[in-house]
Amino acid sequence: MLVGLDIGGTKIEGVALNNTDHNITARYRVATDKSSYDCFLNSVSNVIEKLKAHGDIDSLGIGCCGSVGLDGLMQGANIAVLNGRNFLEDLRNLFDHPVHIANDADCFALSEFSTGAAKHTNNSCVALIIGTGCGAGIILNGGLVTGLNNLGGELGHNPLPHFQPNQDGQVFTCYCGSKNCIESFVSGTGYSRTFSEKYFSASCEEIMQLYRDGNKQAIDHFELYCDQLARVCGSIVNMVDPEVIVLGGGMSNVNEIYPRVNAKLIQYTFSKQVRTQIVKNQNGDSSGVIGAALLPLKNM
16 A cells, blocks of 8 residues: 555545555544654554555655755644654654655645646646645655755745736735745735725635625736735746646635636736646645655655
């Protein structure tokens, strides 16, 4: 079996995939224990042990918030007890299997490239998460691009392209310390924040309901959001030129996004004859955990 874990701030989900057809044969989920690192590690181990009962494990793939720093220690994780720990080495000491780790966006990219919305492509895709935060996984020549500093795909903390205060709002300082990060605008959190600052407090779901009810403020804001997202996707095309851009995260479930962003894309690309399509993910909430299970197959 190929075992994958998707580790988040509230739950740890694990699946076992058949090593031949990659179908899910077992699934198990527990709450994430963040009270201490030892308790957290015990939660992870518990999921793996439950899956072991369903067959022999060939490899372990871990999709996790944060990334492994150059010193081997975890960094940037929203599970505080994980930062500064050699999580990968600890897992390798606990389990006699190959263990690989990547962030959630990389796992999402692998899942959609292997079995989802980008499976028809020849060798490239970018998977862009627009949920609570914003990040991306990049597949080029059939392989995952992580980079020298393990920062491949961290475009959520690049500046929003073509930012103008009179259309995008006032300069905003991200938690990372940079100003006008893409994440601050095209994530679900950013979508709600910018609307609430300009008009009145509302969640993403409430804004979209207002949009569908014909509210002018919501309509104007959604059109701005689609333009901002098209700018981001245009910069991806200009830099990576993937065959497809797959959207994931909560905002990817807004179906009205796709015709608008695809239509606007060529406004922000060097060539005005772009064939790259922006599409919705196919594996849904399972994308991260499926991609984690597939990590060892991609020579991580």
